[in-house]
Amino acid sequence: MKILFVSLGCDKNLVDSEVMLGLLRDKGHEITNDEAQAEVVVVNTCSFIHDAREESIQTILEMAELKKNGTCRLLIVSGCLAEKYRDEVLVELPEVDAVVGTTAYDTICEVIDKSLAGERVRSFESTDRLPLVETRRVLTTGGYSSYLKIGEGCDKHCTYCIIPMLRGNYRSVPMDYVLEDARKLAAAGVKELNIVAQETTTWGKDIYGEKRLHQLLRELCKVEGIHWIRLLYCYPEEITDELIDVIRTEPKICHYLDMPIQHSSDAILRRMGRRTSRIELETVIGKLRKAIPDITLRTTLITGFPGETEEDHEDLKSFVRKMEFDRLGVFTYSPEEGTTAEKMAGQVPEELKESRRDELMLLQQQVSAKKTAAMIGKTVEVLVEGRIPEEGVYVGRTYRDAPEVDGYIFLNAQEEMISGDFVTAEVTGADEYDLTGDVIYEFTK
Numbered sequence: 001m002k003i004l005f006v007s008l009g010c011d012k013n014l015v016d017s018e019v020m021l022g023l024l025r026d027k028g029h030e031i032t033n034d035e036a037q038a039e040v041v042v043v044n045t046c047s048f049i050h051d052a053r054e055e056s057i058q059t060i061l062e063m064a065e066l067k068k069n070g071t072c073r074l075l076i077v078s079g080c081l082a083e084k085y086r087d088e089v090l091v092e093l094p095e096v097d098a099v100v101g102t103t104a105y106d107t108i109c110e111v112i113d114k115s116l117a118g119e120r121v122r123s124f125e126s127t128d129r130l131p132l133v134e135t136r137r138v139l140t141t142g143g144y145s146s147y148l149k150i151g152e153g154c155d156k157h158c159t160y161c162i163i164p165m166l167r168g169n170y171r172s173v174p175m176d177y178v179l180e181d182a183r184k185l186a187a188a189g190v191k192e193l194n195i196v197a198q199e200t201t202t203w204g205k206d207i208y209g210e211k212r213l214h215q216l217l218r219e220l221c222k223v224e225g226i227h228w229i230r231l232l233y234c235y236p237e238e239i240t241d242e243l244i245d246v247i248r249t250e251p252k253i254c255h256y257l258d259m260p261i262q263h264s265s266d267a268i269l270r271r272m273g274r275r276t277s278r279i280e281l282e283t284v285i286g287k288l289r290k291a292i293p294d295i296t297l298r299t300t301l302i303t304g305f306p307g308e309t310e311e312d313h314e315d316l317k318s319f320v321r322k323m324e325f326d327r328l329g330v331f332t333y334s335p336e337e338g339t340t341a342e343k344m345a346g347q348v349p350e351e352l353k354e355s356r357r358d359e360l361m362l363l364q365q366q367v368s369a370k371k372t373a374a375m376i377g378k379t380v381e382v383l384v385e386g387r388i389p390e391e392g393v394y395v396g397r398t399y400r401d402a403p404e405v406d407g408y409i410f411l412n413a414q415e416e417m418i419s420g421d422f423v424t425a426e427v428t429g430a431d432e433y434d435l436t437g438d439v440i441y442e443f444t445k
């Protein structure tokens, strides 16, 4: 069958999509991007917040049109929306032929077979299950960079978050499996691994009795062909001295840490069910910067959490000024059905959430401009990601830039380069988020 696949939501969901694509390819199906030719469409959905659900439903409805006007015979919905609304999807969206839960994505081939035989399939497993699939993923991220998922689910139960309901409690992917996945990716040409999970820092605790991310990283550094390893979704309270040490000493590990903290006011952190206080956050950030002076720190914040007062917001502003994060994403609080926070008193009006977010982003713009300006004159390694022919420049990322969420460096080069090359460049200019530079000399790893 010719299969069109649409992946929505986060990078963890994207890894599930790539595994499903691998299984479909192994079974002899053909993957297509051509809507007019697709015989089966799979939409791997997100259900994190209202807007993500809207996008998922909209995409399903658009794809449903292909059943009326094209060659499409089956429409399958998988992922987080399917998990949460497992009963409603088949009833409310009659065009959908099958639903597949977040821990049953490895059944995708059987689901297609049964659906072709006329069954309306519901494929779900317990949210405690961890599918460990032996396949080569079909990479959708350019061939030289990939996400490596080391865990599933989350035990933190922050009061605003529905992830544990959609993905279950935390399960570490065993070391051997992670290493095998990394080796297969390296063999396929991947040079940058971005380590993901709902949270990466407690990796190992459930299966080995202790946190072992530092050990896993040391093993990953031994995988031939991998040049950059980048850590995403680290929890501040779980950052250990061993972890800081491995980032500091292993040359392949980028001096980069994504550490979502959400707020700084102790009152709000408590209501959010977070396990840190402002002083603890400041301490861990200080420790990271002392040990690794050139570390790039990324975080995310939420404005307008229930009960957030003007004083809490001022606390957050002073924190952003003081901590000077290199990268910052600010989101407005979204009340999610089934969460504790949804029922909390003191819900904040939408406009206030937005104006507080805008204020923080404005503050951050100044911080970011200062940080990028400080890069001018420095020599950096760059992963080339493509060329902008109209401007005659190449575009790439430094160790400071995670794919999709951070900035770029625009490069002048004398010789041709291809995506996936690593080059060394001198930074010659900067705006708030991006850099410009000249290639000094070229080499391919």
Ligand code: F3S
Pocket: 008, 009, 010, 011, 012, 013, 045, 046, 047, 048, 049, 052, 079, 080, 163, 166, 167
């Ligand atoms: Fe969305 Fe599910 Fe990821 S809710 S953000 S796709 S874990």
